Amino acid sequence: MINKTVANAEVAVADVFSNAVLMLGGFGLSGIPENSIKALLARDLHGLTCISNNAGVDDFGIGLMLQKRMVKKMISSYVGENAEFERQLLSGELEVELIPQGTLAERVRAGGAGIPAFFTPAGVGTEVADGKELREFDGKLYLLERWLKADFAFVKAWKGDTAGNLIFKGTARNFNPMMAAAGKITIAEVEELVPAGELNPNEIHTPGIYVQRIFQGKDYEKRIEQRTVSRK
Amino acid sequence: MLNKDQIAQRIAKEVQNGQYINLGIGIPTLVANYIPDDLEVVLQSENGLLGIGPFPTEDKVDPDLINAGKQTITMSKGSALFNSSESFAMIRGGHVHLTILGAMEVSENGDIANWKIPGKMVKGMGGAMDLVASAENIIVAMQHCSKDGQSKLLKECSLPITGIRCVKKIVTDLAVVEVLPEGGFRLLERAPGVSVQEIIDKTEGRMLVEGEIPEMSF
Numbered sequence: 235m236i237n238k239t240v241a242n243a244e245v246a247v248a249d250v251f252s253n254a255v256l257m258l259g260g261f262g263l264s265g266i267p268e269n270s271i272k273a274l275l276a277r278d279l280h281g282l283t284c285i286s287n288n289a290g291v292d293d294f295g296i297g298l299m300l301q302k303r304m305v306k307k308m309i310s311s312y313v314g315e316n317a318e319f320e321r322q323l324l325s326g327e328l329e330v331e332l333i334p335q336g337t338l339a340e341r342v343r344a345g346g347a348g349i350p351a352f353f354t355p356a357g358v359g360t361e362v363a364d365g366k367e368l369r370e371f372d373g374k375l376y377l378l379e380r381w382l383k384a385d386f387a388f389v390k391a392w393k394g395d396t397a398g399n400l401i402f403k404g405t406a407r408n409f410n411p412m413m414a415a416a417g418k419i420t421i422a423e424v425e426e427l428v429p430a431g432e433l434n435p436n437e438i439h440t441p442g443i444y445v446q447r448i449f450q451g452k453d454y455e456k457r458i459e460q461r462t463v464s465r466k
Numbered sequence: 467m468l469n470k471d472q473i474a475q476r477i478a479k480e481v482q483n484g485q486y487i488n489l490g491i492g493i494p495t496l497v498a499n500y501i502p503d504d505l506e507v508v509l510q511s512e513n514g515l516l517g518i519g520p521f522p523t524e525d526k527v528d529p530d531l532i533n534a535g536k537q538t539i540t541m542s543k544g545s546a547l548f549n550s551s552e553s554f555a556m557i558r559g560g561h562v563h564l565t566i567l568g569a570m571e572v573s574e575n576g577d578i579a580n581w582k583i584p585g586k587m588v589k590g591m592g593g594a595m596d597l598v599a600s601a602e603n604i605i606v607a608m609q610h611c612s613k614d615g616q617s618k619l620l621k622e623c624s625l626p627i628t629g630i631r632c633v634k635k636i637v638t639d640l641a642v643v644e645v646l647p648e649g650g651f652r653l654l655e656r657a658p659g660v661s662v663q664e665i666i667d668k669t670e671g672r673m674l675v676e677g678e679i680p681e682m683s684f
Contacts, residue, residue: 261513261550262536264529287550314589315536323588332588335512336554336596343551354558355599359577359630362595392530404530404547405514411549439549456529462537464521 235430238398238422238448243273246421246447250274250386253281253306257342257384257413258296261287262315262459265406266295267388269423269451275302283307285382287338287409289319294457300328309382311335315459334362337379339412344381346415346444351380387417390451391440394424395433398442407439414444423451468639468657468682473607475500475684477566477637480605486510488557488597489518490567491535493607497566508542510562512553512593517545534593554593558600565601567594569608569633571623574671576633576645578606579625591628598629610638610668617670619643619651641665642682643673650674655682 240246247270250256260266275298282305289308290297297316299305307329313319322328333341334356344352353376357363367378389410392403400422402410414420422440427450468476470493478500481487488510489495498518501507509518511533518533519540526540533539541547556562571579578598581591598604611617619636635654636643642655652674656665658681666673 262532264513264532264536310590312590312592320588324585330588332590334591334595335550335593336558339550339554354596356558356596358599360595360627362591402547404528405511405532406530407547408513408550412551458527458529458532458538459536460532460538461527462521462539463524463527465523 235397243269247273254385255283257387258286259389259410261408267390270388281306285309289313341382342412345383387413387420397430398445399438400440422448485563487564492568494566517542575649576631579623598632606636610640619669
């Protein structure tokens with residue numbers, strides 16, 4: 235089995251370059267690559283394009299990369315939790331492509347699966363359709379969307395093995411599996427790294443073929459945006 | 467006039483046994499509190515869960531288990547977890563029967579606007595465009611008028627559109643309104659104590675009123 239293990243986040247992100255296109259897994263703050271983001275923040279990078287469903291919050295996740303002005307362009311579906319993002323966007327400092335969440339997921343999936351484009355009904359009749367090819371199939375209109383790929387994809391899993399196989403937990407799976415496949419170099423951080431052979435192959439969500447580097451993450455904060463509890 | 471919980475309570479009456487349902491953020495999330503116990507339905511969360519359960523007690527809070535509004539949740543019995551691509555495959559593929567979401571404006575031909583106010587608010591559409599492009603039944607929960615008194619049931623939406631010709635029904639603090647397939651609103655029910663005339667006055671789009679309009683019951 236090919237061993238994908240690297241020592242830590244710093245080593246894993248050492249060759250990320252300015253103006254690179256990055257994918258970062260996660261939905262809200264759930265399942266985001268916390269360790270890799272921290273390591274990226276320690277590097278002198280600029281002009282990055284970040285593809286991620288959300289942009290973190292002001293003081294956590296991708297929000298920290300925005301604070302440091304490392305990001306030239308964001309490609310996301312929802313950015314409502316980040317005031318700094320909204321400010322940079324409205325002032326024109328940040329380039330932003332907002333796309334429907336399902337279209338984002340499918341564009342990333344298509345990138346990893348070698349499908350250059352596909353038709354979707356999402357966004358027909360809206361400004362999302364501007365400049366895109368429309369076509370009718372069986373009486374309904376669809377618009378053509380292109381794949382997305384990245385120089386580096388950062389994903390976060392619950393468990394992983396040295397061969398790069400990944401298992402996610404709960405709703406922290408979200409965009410991570412598709413992004414793992416769509417990255418030229420995919421860097422996985424996991425809460426528990428085990429030797430190849432210890433994970434049950436029946437339960438692998440992301441096969442190791444998509445993962446180039448894997449490391450044991452540490453000090454997970456797993457911040458909660460909307461802690462909502464019931465009394466009973 | 468209904469409060470937010472009463473709007474949710476009225477919408478819950480639209481839910482049918484055996485449905486898979488996606489609830490949007492805000493009032494739609496409250497609908498879950500009013501679905502009768504004898505109905506078997508499954509709530510979908512577009513971040514990758516079928517089978518949303520109640521909010522957790524303090525000791526059961528799990529940061530790896532949230533809904534699309536980023537609230538901590540639990541899973542009901544028989545839940546399934548999946549990735550975002552799979553989640554929207556079930557949405558686009560027409561497997562989710564009912565979508566309930568909020569709106570800033572709805573037009574009389576069923577167009578909905580709920581994701582952007584140019585120059586002012588840019589939050590993004592999230593999953594709303596995918597949901598409204600595909601669900602067979604879409605119910606909107608919203609206030610009848612904006613905070614400055616402008617009708618939100620319009621001839622044409624003035625804000626950027628989220629989806630066209632998709633809304634089937636609207637439940638507001640004043641009324642239950644159907645969007646007719648040929649275009650135009652039709653008044654189905656009025657909130658307790660609200661007159662038909664008040665609803666007509668507060669609706670900019672065409673409103674068809676036929677016969678006696680019953681008061682909502684809960």
